[in-house]
Amino acid sequence: MGAQRMTSEEDKxxxxxxxxxxxxxxxxxxAVTLGFFSSNALVATFANELAGVPAQKVWEVLxxxxxxxxxxxxxxKSPK
Numbered sequence: 383m384g385a386q387r388m389t390s391e392e393d394k395x396x397x398x399x400x401x402x403x404x405x406x407x408x409x410x411x412x413a414v415t416l417g418f419f420s421s422n423a424l425v426a427t428f429a430n431e432l433a434g435v436p437a438q439k440v441w442e443v444l445x446x447x448x449x450x451x452x453x454x455x456x457x458x459k460s461p462k
Contacts, residue, residue: 401409406421413424432440 409421411423411426413419413421416424418427
């Protein structure tokens with residue numbers, strides 16, 4: 383069972399994530415460090431790995447990542 387493709391621009395717009403410039407630069411740098419051609423390639427690979435994983439499980443994993451992120455350990459609020 384494959385992932386469904388979004389058909390309308392409204393559907394695509396709904397799921398876009400807006401990142402500040404500094405975050406985009408950090409993501410790009412991380413992607414290159416990990417051997418990806420671009421941040422888009424990194425995100426696409428991540429999305430493909432998650433295809434078929436229940437959304438609830440994805441959110442649980444992301445919550446754990448945020449919980450243990452070094453920014454949170456220093457009591458610094460992450461940028462929104």
